[in-house]
Amino acid sequence: MSDETIWIKRARAGDQEAFARLIETYQTPIYNLTYRMLGDAAEADDAAQEAFLRAYTRLSTYDSRRSFKTWLFSIASHYCIDLLRRRRLTWLSLDEPLPSIYVAALAEPNPGPEEQTVRGEQTALIQRHLARLSLEDRAAIVMRYWYDLSYEEIAEVCGGTVSAIKSRLHRARLALAEALVDERRDASRRDVPSERLHPPERLYRMEAMR
Amino acid sequence: MNHAPFHEMMTAALDAPLPPADRAALDAHLAECDDCRELCEALNASDTLLTLAPAIPAPVGFAERASARLAGRASLARMIGGGMMLAVGTVAVAALTINPLAGAYGAFFRLPTFLTLARALLPFLDVCRAVGGGGWLALTALLDWSAQQPIVSAGLLATLPLVGLWAYWFNKLSPKVVTT
Known part of the structure; x- marks a missing residue:
């Protein structure tokens, strides 16, 4: 036991x-x-x-x-x-910062100053995108990405059939990608430095440097 | 042109490699559709972002605060349950004290006996008396002895379910030991 x-x-x-x-x-x-x-x-x-x-x-x-x-x-x-x-x-507007999220990002064990900033930005980005999803879609995405649950397990947690979960995840992923496209287009219009537009790639570099 | 099937292939490719035919069809489409290519890149970037995002750790002291909150809520439930238990116990004790009180009262004032009530309410006892004099005598003697005061009998009968209820709550609220 x-x-x-x-x-x-x-x-x-x-x-x-x-x-x-x-x-x-x-x-x-x-x-x-x-x-x-x-x-x-x-x-x-x-x-x-x-x-x-x-x-x-x-x-x-x-x-x-x-x-x-x-x-x-x-x-x-x-x-x-x-x-x-x-x-x-x-939910906070997409243009506003999320102070508490940055506080949470600072709780990471032993981050360097630059990594703190990047992680804070990324956490804020993720939350902004998650906030655009319906509640059920958001729950499915969290289960899939943070807990690596199978479709069957997500269906067990969130309720519904496996095919419903598949279509929910499909819809949510497209919505997240469209949010990223919108954000990049908006940022390029506002002339934001290019490195801020691609946080995943920056994180890749930081992970590789470890 | 309907782009939806290609969108489905793009999201499916995030979970598992596409079949070769689908992969070839998708690649061919992406080579000529700027919007889908941009969406595909964003899908992959978003997928990477989420995959690499660490779990936010619980704040320091979270477990202690949650346990304290649990203990507080449990003690409130225990207090309410204990209050109810006390109230029922009080009523049960009161029912028990009716016995000597009624006995003391009966020493000074005449109370209707069970027998007189039975005579008034249950005429068939007369038939019983006619049928079996000896049995009837024994029965009346027994009734006279054990149920001298009907109010006492009623009090004792009421005590039984109340004590049972009290024991049930007491058992429910008491922590149980589990052997492993």
Whole structure:
């Protein structure tokens, strides 16, 4: 029996310390998910905590044959979608900076000054593009890229059929690419230095220099 | 010209290599369609951007704060449950105290006995008495002895479900030990 299975079993019986172990294990995946969905560090922190609380109170409904991680993702992503629908969270304009995102980027372990800047820019770019997607498409993209889930697993987390997830990802990827095209065209009109238009290539260089 | 099939090939190529025929068709199309080529480049750039994006780590102290919040919420639930348990327990104890109180009351004031109520409410007891005098005598003696005061019997009967309910809540709220 794995440690995780033991912690789940104990947490189900009311052992909060065992559940604390599960929180420690999954805090970054869940926080990253809520952050990517909500785009705000404080909101993401609160939503991730609430997702864990909901998971604890619903532990009796968890089917141990399923992956605990995808079950947690399902709770967190649905909570974020509900939150955004309920609060009608106002997304920042595409032209405005996202200060909290830069703060989050600074939390990376041991980044150099230039890498900090690049990562901050890239995080802001990603969030701007994610914000253009529908909530369901955004959740599917986050599951695909940050957690490398299969179509079947994404369908399990987000709900829906595998073919629906495929078409959702197709639509979302096209929307993200179009956002990038628009941004590049807009930046070239505003005469922004060319190196700021291609952040992925810059990151490639930085990864290669390590 | 319908570009949608080529768009589908472009996004499909992000997950797995295309079949050779599709790859050739897509390459041929990209060679002559500037818009699709630009979109394809953006798709790849966007894919790279997302693939390389690191997970944002949870803020320092997140796990501790989440655990504390969980403990706070659990203690609130426990407090509400405990309050309900206390209320039910109080009612149960009150029901139990009816017994001696009613007995003391009955020592000074005459209360209707179960027998008199039975006589008034259940005429068939007369038939029973007619059929079996001995059995009836034994029965009346027993009723007189054990159910001298009907209000006491009612109190004791009411106590049983209340104590059961209290035990259920107590069991539900108590932490359980899991052996591994």
